[in-house]
Amino acid sequence: MSEEKPPPPPATPAPGGQEKPRETPRKLEAADASGHPWVESLRSGVPDSVVSAKEFARQVTVVVKREKIAEVARHLKEKEAFRYCVDVTAVDWKKREPRFDVVYHFYSFSKNDRIRVKCGVADGGEVPSIAPVFLAADWSERETFDMFGIRFTGHPDLRRILTWEGFHGYPLRKDFPVEGIDTGAAVYPEEWPEGLGPSPDDPNRKVVS
Amino acid sequence: MTEEKPLTLEERGKAEDAVRKGLEHPEVPTLFDVQEMELNFGPQHPSTHGVLRLVLKVDGEKILEAKPDVGYLHRGTEKLFETETYPMGIPHTDRMDYVAAATNNHAFCLTIEKLLGVEIPRRAQLIRVMLDELQRLASHLVWLGTSGIDLGAVTPFWYAFREREQILDFFEEYCGARLTLNCMRIGGLPFDLTPGWVERVAEFVDDLPARIDDYEQLLTDNRIWKKRTVGIGVISGEECIERGLTGPILRGSGIEWDLRRAQPYECYEELDFAIPTRVNGDTYDRYIVRVQEMRQSARILRQCVEKLQPGEIRGKVPRVIKPPAEEVYASIESPKGELGFYCVSNGTNRPYRMHCRPPSFINLQALPRLAKGHLISDLVALIGTIDIVLGEVDR
Numbered sequence: 001m002s003e004e005k006p007p008p009p010p011a012t013p014a015p016g017g018q019e020k021p022r023e024t025p026r027k028l029e030a031a032d033a034s035g036h037p038w039v040e041s042l043r044s045g046v047p048d049s050v051v052s053a054k055e056f057a058r059q060v061t062v063v064v065k066r067e068k069i070a071e072v073a074r075h076l077k078e079k080e081a082f083r084y085c086v087d088v089t090a091v092d093w094k095k096r097e098p099r100f101d102v103v104y105h106f107y108s109f110s111k112n113d114r115i116r117v118k119c120g121v122a123d124g125g126e127v128p129s130i131a132p133v134f135l136a137a138d139w140s141e142r143e144t145f146d147m148f149g150i151r152f153t154g155h156p157d158l159r160r161i162l163t164w165e166g167f168h169g170y171p172l173r174k175d176f177p178v179e180g181i182d183t184g185a186a187v188y189p190e191e192w193p194e195g196l197g198p199s200p201d202d203p204n205r206k207v208v209s
Numbered sequence: 210m211t212e213e214k215p216l217t218l219e220e221r222g223k224a225e226d227a228v229r230k231g232l233e234h235p236e237v238p239t240l241f242d243v244q245e246m247e248l249n250f251g252p253q254h255p256s257t258h259g260v261l262r263l264v265l266k267v268d269g270e271k272i273l274e275a276k277p278d279v280g281y282l283h284r285g286t287e288k289l290f291e292t293e294t295y296p297m298g299i300p301h302t303d304r305m306d307y308v309a310a311a312t313n314n315h316a317f318c319l320t321i322e323k324l325l326g327v328e329i330p331r332r333a334q335l336i337r338v339m340l341d342e343l344q345r346l347a348s349h350l351v352w353l354g355t356s357g358i359d360l361g362a363v364t365p366f367w368y369a370f371r372e373r374e375q376i377l378d379f380f381e382e383y384c385g386a387r388l389t390l391n392c393m394r395i396g397g398l399p400f401d402l403t404p405g406w407v408e409r410v411a412e413f414v415d416d417l418p419a420r421i422d423d424y425e426q427l428l429t430d431n432r433i434w435k436k437r438t439v440g441i442g443v444i445s446g447e448e449c450i451e452r453g454l455t456g457p458i459l460r461g462s463g464i465e466w467d468l469r470r471a472q473p474y475e476c477y478e479e480l481d482f483a484i485p486t487r488v489n490g491d492t493y494d495r496y497i498v499r500v501q502e503m504r505q506s507a508r509i510l511r512q513c514v515e516k517l518q519p520g521e522i523r524g525k526v527p528r529v530i531k532p533p534a535e536e537v538y539a540s541i542e543s544p545k546g547e548l549g550f551y552c553v554s555n556g557t558n559r560p561y562r563m564h565c566r567p568p569s570f571i572n573l574q575a576l577p578r579l580a581k582g583h584l585i586s587d588l589v590a591l592i593g594t595i596d597i598v599l600g601e602v603d604r
Binding site (some may be wrong): 029030055057059061063078083084087088089091092094103105109112116134136137138139140143147160161162163164171172176179 | 279280282285287288289291292324325326450451452453466471472533535536537538540549551553561562564566570571573574603604
């Protein structure tokens with residue numbers, strides 16, 4: 001249907017149309033949100049928990065201490081009505097100390113708003129699980145463990161979920177190769193029990209590149 | 210092995226009675242042990258809609274425990290997002306929920322637009338809403354057809370896929386693809402509509418309520434359908450929230466929550482539509498909610514057709530997209546529930562971290578709870594009612 005060409009859009013919007021004059025995109029900037037009522041509530045409800053708080057694009061992010069995260073989650077759920085745990089994930093900052101950020105999103109039906117809570121955790125460190133507080137966090141925490149190797153203490157069933165049992169490595173870490181690793185070890189654990197696969201000079205070693 | 214002597218008729222009767230009553234009968238040898246059995250359900254089972262494996266612990270037909278085992282379709286989509294520039298991530302989203310690619314594109318673009326602070330032209334907003342709603346219809350039609358087939362209702366499948374075919378034709382006409390659409394861009398849309406597209410959609414939409422009546426005539430008051438779905442997998446609204454369930458499951462349990470209304474994106478706030486809810490929270494109610502949602506989608510499409518005016522389809526987006534080094538979360542109401550993306554930018558042209566909050570993954574979490582105590586044949590109904598797409602569960 002090459003002869004059918006879409007008509008060029010008219011240069012000016014049709015009169016009576018609801019086209020609003022568009023504003024030029026303004027640069028969004030993060031603002032300090034330590035005075036936000038939720039942050040204040042957290043400060044008084046869970047003492048010594050809040051590290052910092054900021055607001056960007058009308059989204060509040062609170063950084064809290066790692067060991068307080070379960071209490072913070074409970075406080076948000078019970079006192080601030082954030083009853084729905086949307087998501088748990090992590091970010092690998094590679095060279096930063098602590099290396100990972102565990103990121104939680106909560107939603108409140110009564111406030112119709114979200115809050116993002118973060119806590120830093122070092123490589124090999126452990127984070128208190130919020131799965132006993134929010135059932136919804138169960139699989140998300142398992143996924144975070146599977147992808148980043150962050151352990152959640154108190155989680156009822158912390159196993160790998162997307163990769164398989166015996167998989168070696170944590171795929172979403174920045175140092176994990178995008179093209180993948182040789183997974184022979186996981187397929188034949190009886191032959192290579194270390195989970196490392198055949199040694200580099202083994203003729204069975206398959207190089208994935 | 211001890212030698213077994215043949216049982217007399219009387220002993221046999223006693224043993225059978227004992228088993229039937231579930232009594233311990235030490236003197237009489239039982240004919241068969243009633244015991245728990247582990248059963249693999251999937252990954253190559255037609256009713257699992259993909260590659261879902263369930264490890265069932267069953268007592269006869271009754272499910273004592275169901276453990277989902279996912280990840281067979283894991284492709285590392287989130288890793289791939291990190292390796293490519295922002296616009297290059299859009300085609301990857303098509304392959305997550307592959308029966309609803311437009312909504313995935315939409316959620317992805319919306320996140321980055323939020324990060325950039327870009328306004329979308331009105332025409333682009335309306336076309337996006339139209340694509341979303343067509344996709345919702347297509348997704349619900351796939352659900353209707355396949356979950357009907359799972360429960361033995363073969364006829365609705367043919368009707369549902371007939372209409373879905375028309376929707377896929379609309380997509381094909383718009384962007385060339387039928388399944389993996391890649392039909393949105395950061396800041397707007399790739400193409401304007403082809404001539405006559407809107408009229409054809411309007412014609413289809415006007416026809417749709419009568420066709421939905423047809424499906425309902427086959428199922429809604431069908432005695433077999435009701436026997437298979439009423440009272441199966443009951444979950445309360447409170448528990449839905451506790452377990453993070455969203456979409457038709459939440460609305461089927463009496464909670465009127467839809468992101469299109471709660472946190473409107475694009476131009477949903479000026480469109481008139483109802484949020485169908487039911488109170489019982491069983492498989493039948495979720496069926497009703499989805500069918501009613503299809504009617505509402507038709508309503509929304511009709512309004513969009515009337516509101517559509519000529520205009521631009523792309524906002525002011527820089528050629529190279531380099532958002533500020535910030536983080537943002539945006540979500541939309543996909544056919545399955547809340548589909549969100551969490552993007553962390555470090556100021557370069559690639560996302561530092563792009564995380565997807567897939568509704569199917571979170572909703573599937575509730576399957577062990579829903580399946581407990583039901584029969585294996587009901588499990589098939591429950592997998593259908595959660596409406597999972599394994600591409601999205603595993604990513």
